[in-house]
Amino acid sequence: AAGERGWKTSRLRTSHAFHSRLMEPMLEDFRAVVRSLAFSEPSVPAGSSVTGRQVGVGQWSDPEYWVDQVRKPVRFADALEALDGVTRVVELGPDGVLSALVQQPDAVTAPLLRRDRDEVTTALTALATLRVNGVPGVWSPLGGG
Numbered sequence: 116a117a118g119e120r121g122w123k124t125s126r127l128r129t130s131h132a133f134h135s136r137l138m139e140p141m142l143e144d145f146r147a148v149v150r151s152l153a154f155s156e157p158s159v160p161a162g163s164s165v166t167g168r169q170v171g172v173g174q175w176s177d178p179e180y181w182v183d184q185v186r187k188p189v190r191f192a193d194a195l196e197a198l199d200g201v202t203r204v205v206e207l208g209p210d211g212v213l214s215a216l217v218q219q220p221d222a223v224t225a226p227l228l229r230r231d232r233d234e235v236t237t238a239l240t241a242l243a244t245l246r247v248n249g250v251p252g253v254w255s256p257l258g259g260g
Contacts, residue, residue: 133185134185134186134187134188134189135186136186138185138186139186141185142182142185142186145181145182145185146178146179146182149178149181149182150178152178154175154176154177154178155176156172156173156175156176157170157175160198160201161175161198162193162194162195162197162198163180163190163194163197164184164189164190164191164193164194165180165183165184165187165190166190166193166194167190167193167194167196167197168193168194168197169197169198191213191216192216195217195219202219202221202222202223203222203223203225203245203248203249203250204217204222204223204224204225205224205225205226205227205241205245206224206225206226206227207227207228208226208228209228209230210226210228210229210230211224211226211228211229213226214226223244223245223248225241225242225244225245226241227241
């Protein structure tokens, strides 16, 4: 067992078995939804937790990528490794769970949302964390009031 090997574990509190074959019954409906959306290419380096590699041109704008995201295992460690040299990480998710898993000694992580915390304060704290750690331009989205 994981505890016997010295690994820290915790039970996931989720409504569904995401990233498993148990998601297959909903994939066709999900595929129809994502095909109706418009996607843009990332403007900063991003790691794919589906492939475990850096996101390539056309990958995130392909609706099938997002279908795979629901069904396939999460390759978080591989995705981080693929971003060799990236030391500033923004977590876009419902909490800071993945930020806690970033183990690079010089990495700065900034979760934009935290469960049970005020969204505006949490997002501003993340932006401030990035700014004081050398990331330029993080305030520009806030310029319009």
